[in-house]
Amino acid sequence: MALAALVTVTACGSPAATAPTHPAAPVTPGPAVTPPPPPTATASTPTAPPVTAPAPTTPAGDVHPGPGTLAAYSVQPQPAPGTCHYRWVGTDPLPDPACTPGATNPQVTPTDLATTVCARGWTATVRPPTSVTGPEKAASALAYGYQGPSSTAEYDHLVPLELGGDPNDPANLWLEPNDRPGAASFANAKDGLESRLRALVCAGRLPLAEAQRAIATDWVTALQRYGP
Secondary structure (H helix, E strand, O other): OOOOOOOOOOOOOOOOOOOOOOOOOOOOOOOOOOOOOOOOOOOOOOOOOOOOOOOOOOOOOOEEEEOOOOOOOOOOOOOOOOOOEEEEEOOOOOOOOOOOOOOOOOOHHHHHHHHOOOOOOHHHHHOOOOOHHHHHHHHHHHOOOOOOOOOHHHHEOOOHHOEEOOOOOOHHEEEEEEOOOOOOOOOHHHHHHHHHHHHHHOOOOOHHHHHHHHHHHOOOHHHHOOOO
């Protein structure tokens, strides 16, 4: 053969040229890059709202303390004429809570009942004289617009002395109309309740504060609950 040639035959029978090769260019490594760490999953903790302590309040219905027992009493001013209004449950009168909410004697406490309200004759030692209560009664009648007979209307301690009521605080005194038709004296249904509550308190069967609150809030309801 006159000409010798190197021929590479592909599987398809066509010649394939062999591409020249060149040496690879050197690769200069770049600065190392450290990938950021994957985010750490944390549980979402709800934030509790701040807790605000409630402001102290006086229990509903509690009777405020008055001046208490005094060495000498003086005539106390009463509400203005016509500014107080009775409430009625049948024939039973209730005082105006805005004028006569009741008041207690701070010198009477649950720890000294044996020497105060439960001691025989104690109320006489703290009761104001008629020279004081007489003018007060007349002014209370004007405040409540009372027009009945004075001889059967009692100038009443809403929280009675025998339950530790304040002796001469105007908040604890009102002219109480008699609930008994044809009455000939001061005696009325509330008097029986007062004695009953005192007996329960002195026997340890009823807390003093509960008895005071019951008779000051609604003595008619207290009479139905505790009996005469």
